[in-house]
Amino acid sequence: MDTEQLKQRLEELRREINFHNYRYHVLDDPIISDYEYDRLLDELRHIETEHPEWITPDSPTQRAGAPPADRFTKVDHPAPILSLSNAYDTEGLQAWLERIGKLDDRVWNVDFVIEPKLDGLTVVLHYRDGLFTQGATRGNGEVGEDITANLRTVRALPLRIPVQPDVVKTPAHLVVRGEVFMFIEDFEDLNRRLEEAGEKPYLNPRNTAAGSLRQLDPTLTAARPLTLLTYDIVDGDSPLPQTHLDTLDYLQALGFPVVERMDCKTLEEIHSAYSTWLQRRSRLSYEADGIVIKINDKSLSDELGIVGKDPRGAIAFKFPAQEVTTRLIGIGVNVGRTGVLTPFAMFEPVEIGGVIVKQATLHNFDFITEKDIRVGDRVLVKRAGDVIPYVIGPVESARTGDEQPYKPPEYCPACGEPVEHFEGEVAWYCVNSACPEQLIRNVEHFVSRGAMDIVGLGIKIVEQFVEVGLVKDFADLYGLKKKDLLNLEGFADKKAMNILDSINDSKRRPLSRLIIALGIRGVGEVVAADLAKIYTDLEALSKTTVQELQEIEGIGPNIAEAIVDWFSRPTNLNLLMKLRKAGVWPRMDAQAEADLTPQTLVGLTFVVTGTLPVFTREGVKEYIESHGGKVSSSVSSKTSFLVLGSDPGSKYARARQLEIPVLDEGGLRRLAE
Numbered sequence: 045m046d047t048e049q050l051k052q053r054l055e056e057l058r059r060e061i062n063f064h065n066y067r068y069h070v071l072d073d074p075i076i077s078d079y080e081y082d083r084l085l086d087e088l089r090h091i092e093t094e095h096p097e098w099i100t101p102d103s104p105t106q107r108a109g110a111p112p113a114d115r116f117t118k119v120d121h122p123a124p125i126l127s128l129s130n131a132y133d134t135e136g137l138q139a140w141l142e143r144i145g146k147l148d149d150r151v152w153n154v155d156f157v158i159e160p161k162l163d164g165l166t167v168v169l170h171y172r173d174g175l176f177t178q179g180a181t182r183g184n185g186e187v188g189e190d191i192t193a194n195l196r197t198v199r200a201l202p203l204r205i206p207v208q209p210d211v212v213k214t215p216a217h218l219v220v221r222g223e224v225f226m227f228i229e230d231f232e233d234l235n236r237r238l239e240e241a242g243e244k245p246y247l248n249p250r251n252t253a254a255g256s257l258r259q260l261d262p263t264l265t266a267a268r269p270l271t272l273l274t275y276d277i278v279d280g281d282s283p284l285p286q287t288h289l290d291t292l293d294y295l296q297a298l299g300f301p302v303v304e305r306m307d308c309k310t311l312e313e314i315h316s317a318y319s320t321w322l323q324r325r326s327r328l329s330y331e332a333d334g335i336v337i338k339i340n341d342k343s344l345s346d347e348l349g350i351v352g353k354d355p356r357g358a359i360a361f362k363f364p365a366q367e368v369t370t371r372l373i374g375i376g377v378n379v380g381r382t383g384v385l386t387p388f389a390m391f392e393p394v395e396i397g398g399v400i401v402k403q404a405t406l407h408n409f410d411f412i413t414e415k416d417i418r419v420g421d422r423v424l425v426k427r428a429g430d431v432i433p434y435v436i437g438p439v440e441s442a443r444t445g446d447e448q449p450y451k452p453p454e455y456c457p458a459c460g461e462p463v464e465h466f467e468g469e470v471a472w473y474c475v476n477s478a479c480p481e482q483l484i485r486n487v488e489h490f491v492s493r494g495a496m497d498i499v500g501l502g503i504k505i506v507e508q509f510v511e512v513g514l515v516k517d518f519a520d521l522y523g524l525k526k527k528d529l530l531n532l533e534g535f536a537d538k539k540a541m542n543i544l545d546s547i548n549d550s551k552r553r554p555l556s557r558l559i560i561a562l563g564i565r566g567v568g569e570v571v572a573a574d575l576a577k578i579y580t581d582l583e584a585l586s587k588t589t590v591q592e593l594q595e596i597e598g599i600g601p602n603i604a605e606a607i608v609d610w611f612s613r614p615t616n617l618n619l620l621m622k623l624r625k626a627g628v629w630p631r632m633d634a635q636a637e638a639d640l641t642p643q644t645l646v647g648l649t650f651v652v653t654g655t656l657p658v659f660t661r662e663g664v665k666e667y668i669e670s671h672g673g674k675v676s677s678s679v680s681s682k683t684s685f686l687v688l689g690s691d692p693g694s695k696y697a698r699a700r701q702l703e704i705p706v707l708d709e710g711g712l713r714r715l716a717e
Contacts, residue, residue: 050091050095051098053091054088054091054092054095054098057084057087057088057091058088058103058104060084061081061084061085061088061104062104064076064081064084065104067441073251073441074251075369075422075439075441075442076368076369077365077367077368077369077424078163078333078365079333079362079365079367079368080365080368080369082130082362085104085105086130088103088104088105089105089352092105105352105353116181116189116190116191116258117189117190118183118187118188118189118190119168119178119180119183119187119188119189119190120186120187121168121180121183121185121186121187121188121278122219122278122279123219123278123279124185124186124350125166125168125182125183125185125186125188125221125278126185126350126353126354126355127185127353127354128161128336128354128355128358128359128360129351129354129359129360130334130359130360130361130362131359131360131361131362132361132362134315136361137311137314137315137337137359137361138311140359141311143356144348144356144357147348147356148344148347148348150341150344151339151344151348154339154340154341154344155287155289155307155308155309155339155340155341156307156308156309156314156337156338156339156340157288157289157292157305157306157307157308157337157338157339157340158305158306158307158308158314158317158318158321158335158336158337159275159303159304159305159335159336159338160303160304160321160328160330160332160334160335160336161332161333161334161335161336161360161362162223162225162273162303162330162331162332163225163249163250163330163331163332163333164223164224164225164226164249164250164253164254164330164331165181165182165223165224165225165250165253165254165257166181166182166221166222166223167179167180167181167182167191167195167221167222167223167224167257167272168180168181168182168188168219168220168221168278169195169201169219169220169221169222169274170218170219171205171215171217171218171219171220172216172217173214173216174204174205174206174214174215175203175204176192176195176196176201176202176203176204176205177192178190178192179191179192179194179195179196179201180192181257181258185353189258191257191258193262194256194257194258194259194262194265195224195257196262197262197265197266197270198224198265198270198271198272199271200270200271200272200273200301201272202298202299202300205218205298205299205300206297206298206299207298207299208299211297212294212297212298215280215281215298216281217279217280217281218277218279218280218281218298219277219278219279219280220274220276220277220278220295220300221274221275221276221277221278222272222273222274222275222300223272223273223274223275224253224257224270224271224272225249225250225253225270225271225272225273225330225331226249226252226253226268226269226270226271226330227249227269227271227329227330228249228328228329228330228331229329230269230271231246231248231249231252231269233269234246234252234268234269239414245437247424247436247437247439248331248367248424248436249330249331250331252268253268253270256268256270257270271301272301273301273302273303274295274300274301274302274303275292275295275302275303275336276288276291277291277294277295285342286341286342286343287340287341287342288338288339288340288342288345289305289307289340291342292305307340308337314337314361317335318335318361321335321363322363325363332363333362333363333365333366334360334361334362334363335360335361336358336359336360336361337358337359337360337361338357338358339357339358344357345357345358364396365395365396366396366426366427367396367424367425367426367436368394368395368396368424368425369422369423369424369425369439369442370391370392370393370394370422370423370425371391371392371420371421371422371423372389372390372391372417372418372419372420372421372422372423372435372438373390373391373392373419373420374389374390374419375387375388375389375390375406375412375417375419375450376388376390376403376457377453377457378481379456379457379458379474379479379481379482380481380482382482382485383473383474383475383476383479383482383565384471384472384473385409385452385453385456385457385463385471385472385473385474386405386406386407386408387406387407387408387409387412387452388403388404388405388406389403389404389405389406389417389423389425389435390402390403391403391404391423391425394425396425396426396427396433399427401425401427401433403433404425404427404432404433404434404435405432405433405434405435406434406435407434408470408471409452409470409472410470412450415435415437415438416438416440416449417435417437417438417450418438418443418447418448418449418450419447419448419450420444420446420447420448421438421439421440421442421443421447422438422439422442422443423435423436423437423438423439424436424437424438424439452465452472453472456474456476456479458474458479458480458481458482459474459476459478459479459480459481459615461474461475461476461479461613461615462613464606464609466602466605466606468602469602473565475564475565475606475609475610475613475616476613476615476616477517477518477562477563477615477616477619478516478517478615478616478618478619483510483515483516483517484503484506484507484510486517486518486563487506487509487510487515487517487518487521488503488506489561489563490518490521490561490562490563491506491518491521491550492561493658494557494560494569494658494663495557495558495560495561496550496553496557496558496561497550497553497557498521498543498546498547498549498550499542499546500539500542500543500546501521501543501546501547505543508532508533508534509521509524512532514528517619517622518561518619519619519622519623519626519628520622521547522547522551522622522623522626522627522628523626524543524544524547526540526541526544529543529544550628551626551627551628552630553630554576554630555576555579555580555581555582555630555631556569556572556573556575556576557572558582558623558628558630559572559575559576559582559585560572562610562616564606564607564610565603565606565610566602566603566606567603567606567607568660568662568663569660569662569663569666570598570662570663570666571598571599571603573666573670574596574597574598574599575596575607578596580631581629581630581631582620582623582624582629583620585607585611586611586617586620588607588608588611589608590604590605590608593607593608642671642716642717643671643672644671644672644715644716644717645668645671645672645673645715645716646672646673647672648672648673648674648684648685649673649674649675649676649682649683649684649685650668650673650674650675650676650683650684650685650686650687650712651675651676651677651678651679651683651685651686651687651695651699651704652664652665652675652686652687652689653686653687653688653689653692653693653695653696653699654688654689654690654691654692654693654696655689655690655691656687656689656709657689657709658709659709664687664709664712667712667716668712668716671716673716678695679695679698679699679702679704680702681702683699683702683704684704684705685704685705685706685707685712685715686699686704686705686706686707687707687708687709687712688706688707688708689708689709
């Protein structure tokens, strides 16, 4: 930039920072994250450092905060309530040490204290003869707002000190600095209660804590789960502790809740402490956006003085940002392997947690509606650790009126078929069995043991068939030729013939297995068996109605609608035509199917315990009964066999006691054959 452009940028930054100061400190309604604000302030500081002659008294760099709100009584602080300068990397931390080391070389041989940088609202607490007499916000660092009545509702705040009079002498005058915040669990519980009551949830704990403390009605503050940690003494009667660690110990002895701390002696130990806190970050019970590094020797720290609004004897070493705001430019839709449509946000690129991201999950379409997220919104985006970024919600106060409400798609973005959604369910589905986004999963299900049981067709081979274009739907399996397979990597003559034989054998599977293989949502072994007993083939099933299906025990309205909807889709009907042409068209009435099933288990009673490799609990019951056997829920002397799976219950011990023969799933199949 030339000089004129740099001056214009300077004024632009000052206006923007002043605006965000007002929203943050006065309205308690910020529209950008702390990380973004810090970046703006750092850019302004850099320009003013290069051109100190441009610094003016009203520059945001020359004051400690924002004006207090008019609705509260003003409180003069007994000493400036300063903020901290920030370091974002090792180089920034080294630069801070070198700066203060030039002022006083004792810096290179001092102890440092490390604390978490709490993400809450700074408060200043006044005590007279041990009684809490006044509490204020930080305000502009010189003057704050009187929020005494609200602070009295914070249960972690001692109303009288010392809490244990015999431990330490009562100070005549003491002013303590701390942070009011919410534990993450309490914040999430509060939001759950608000949602259950039909009210709008809050975006984050920090803004919620700040807004709660600055209510004109203390009963509203009392209803919020606020807590407190303290970390410094602003003023008090002498003698006061001369080190920061002693200060924290003294506050703790008086009965104040104090921050965690650890001491370090070298830059390497500080780096190690930073890494430790960064690893712990996702497991903390409260939100912290970095660590604070303080010189332990308070007299040396005071002698180093301040620069602008920041004390030289301390610095905040910030974690990579987890929450930022950015502009939502669009909403896309992914189609999962099970047909579920999932929306995702597309936004202006932004750095979160040290990574530039352009997209984030929006969970589901109900989430978009409940949060009233609109295209064009400024949205708050979070990324914790390695977790996929997700949108927390819109910053409604930043709206211009140009934002557009979003409606879920009526057609699948992958195949163009109409999507399916039932009232009362969260998910929206594409039920086209030939949808390219679901193809691998659908074919994998079709060939699985519980469906058409095509031996040798595992997921890797299914993926191979789909990737080379041999299979565009599961009906294409029956058109495969030997020469098609021999052209694929890993296939020789024997392997190709084995798979083709397995595919051909699957044509003899009963109707119930083919119904399972279609992958109709909600139709498993039990429902498929019930359908096969009533409908002679897939053509008969395709002509049924929702009303007819609901007359079948165990089939509710959603499953009935899913069945009818599946058979109404032209692409699915085309699949049925291909299956019929290939000879995959089992047709039988209930008696014919029973006649074909060998009644090898007649007169035998079985009890099942544990988890079986393939059969579900209902599936194994159906299998035994279809072969003439009976299934009992308890082991007795009349039990013929115990069918044993993994993690069995007390039935296994009872069977051993009665010396009941035990079968695994394979043994049961062999007995039935």
